[in-house]
Amino acid sequence: MNVTHLECALCGLHHEARKLHNLCVECGKPLLVRYDLRAAGRTLTPTSLKERESSLWRYRELLPVDNWNNVVSFGEGWTPLLNASKTSESLPLPLDLFIKDEGQNPTQSFKARGMAAAISMAKEFGVKKVAVPSAGNAAGAMAAYAARAGMEANIFMPSDTPRANIVECEQTGAKVTLVDGLITDCGKIIAERKEAEGWFDVSTLKEPYRVEGKKTMGYELAEQLNWELPDVILYPTGGGTGLIGMWKAFDEMEQLGWIASKRPKMVSVQSSTCAPIVRAFEKGERFADEFENAATVASGLRVPKAIGDFLILDAIRASGGTAVAVTDSELVAAVKEIGAAEGIFTAPEGAACLPALRKLIANGFIIGGEKVVIFNTGSGVKYLEAFD
Numbered sequence: 001m002n003v004t005h006l007e008c009a010l011c012g013l014h015h016e017a018r019k020l021h022n023l024c025v026e027c028g029k030p031l032l033v034r035y036d037l038r039a040a041g042r043t044l045t046p047t048s049l050k051e052r053e054s055s056l057w058r059y060r061e062l063l064p065v066d067n068w069n070n071v072v073s074f075g076e077g078w079t080p081l082l083n084a085s086k087t088s089e090s091l092p093l094p095l096d097l098f099i100k101d102e103g104q105n106p107t108q109s110f111k112a113r114g115m116a117a118a119i120s121m122a123k124e125f126g127v128k129k130v131a132v133p134s135a136g137n138a139a140g141a142m143a144a145y146a147a148r149a150g151m152e153a154n155i156f157m158p159s160d161t162p163r164a165n166i167v168e169c170e171q172t173g174a175k176v177t178l179v180d181g182l183i184t185d186c187g188k189i190i191a192e193r194k195e196a197e198g199w200f201d202v203s204t205l206k207e208p209y210r211v212e213g214k215k216t217m218g219y220e221l222a223e224q225l226n227w228e229l230p231d232v233i234l235y236p237t238g239g240g241t242g243l244i245g246m247w248k249a250f251d252e253m254e255q256l257g258w259i260a261s262k263r264p265k266m267v268s269v270q271s272s273t274c275a276p277i278v279r280a281f282e283k284g285e286r287f288a289d290e291f292e293n294a295a296t297v298a299s300g301l302r303v304p305k306a307i308g309d310f311l312i313l314d315a316i317r318a319s320g321g322t323a324v325a326v327t328d329s330e331l332v333a334a335v336k337e338i339g340a341a342e343g344i345f346t347a348p349e350g351a352a353c354l355p356a357l358r359k360l361i362a363n364g365f366i367i368g369g370e371k372v373v374i375f376n377t378g379s380g381v382k383y384l385e386a387f388d
């Protein structure tokens with residue numbers, strides 16, 4: 001609701017809202033949704049939220065769907081922000097540490113948020129067939145939402161994708177193709193075939209709405225912390241959709257008058273064997289080169305080239321944040337550490353934030369007494385092979 005237009009995130013070109021879009025027609029970069037925030041703020045207020053449903057659709061005035069009948073939902077979002085006091089006690093500094101547990105979403109990851117928005121919008125525009133390249137959880141989420149919407153789901157995944165992701169797609173009716181290669185190779189196949197097949201490409205940031213679904217993590221964080229953002233956010237970064245979305249949400253909330261200008265330091269966490277954002281951050285570059293021979297058991301982080309790289313890097317820098325790489329053995333070990341301390345069976349991607357946090361304490365980036373939020377982006381149940 002309240003969408004005024006779409007705006008290219010790089011060149012600023014405006015695109016008409018009530019039309020199906022992928023990338024900017026001028027420069028080929030992602031489009032972001034712009035709203036009439038004044039109109040949205042008339043009915044959506046911090047007080048009105050107290051009465052609303054426990055899903056991301058509580059922020060409906062700031063989501064793109066116009067006709068409510070088009071919403072495709074399993075009740076995604078409004079996940080708990082859990083304190084992690086036992087983990088915090090194991091650190092050399094006193095910290096106010098929280099885990100935003102996105103593993104509790106439908107299809108067990110925060111990909112549900114993005115797909116709920118993207119598939120609802122595809123339905124609004126009359127799309128019948130969708131396609132996505134995925135290294136794991138995006139596929140499972142898309143298969144589920146497409147099935148619920150009555151759409152044909154075409155999924156292209158690297159052949160070494162965790163087995164749970166392949167099986168869940170098959171069992172929810174998707175057409176699954178396994179590709180000998182990376183997510184970027186899967187994306188190329190879709191780009192080649194989509195026109196002839198009549199597929200709408202829902203690759204992350206190649207359509208404007210997945211980021212809108214994921215931005216609700218930023219709204220929830222503010223609401224759950226009583227409209228005061230934390231000092232630091234650690235975010236396991238693949239395509240960066242969630243980080244970009246939260247950064248957008250913070251701007252929208254400030255314009256709505258709900259929060260002040262203070263922003264959390266945004267920290268991008270990646271695997272040392274696929275760390276294009278960390279490398280570009282350290283080199284001072286705005287765009288990230290493709291990371292050769294990308295490999296990690298944290299399949300959601302295996303994105304060697306992200307189309308929204310400049311948006312991730314801009315947000316990290318504007319926030320005074322940083323980017324950190326951890327090894328696969330560090331992130332796998334952290335799953336058990338968090339699991340035993342907090343009882344949360346995290347995805348390896350989410351667990352990567354703990355060794356990253358330790359590094360940031362060791363190098364003095366994080367100081368005592370700060371409020372720190374770790375994003376556990378999915379559930380460990382999808383990655384059983386990683387614990388063999």
Ligand SMILES: *Cc1c(COP(=O)(O)O)cnc(C)c1O
Nearest residue numbers: 238239240241242300349377378
């Ligand atoms: C996709 C995924 C990520 C990366 O998310 P982006 O927002 O694309 O950076 C992290 N963790 C898990 C579990 C994922 O499925």
Ligand SMILES: [Zn+2]
Nearest residue numbers: 008011024027
């Ligand atoms: Zn553009």
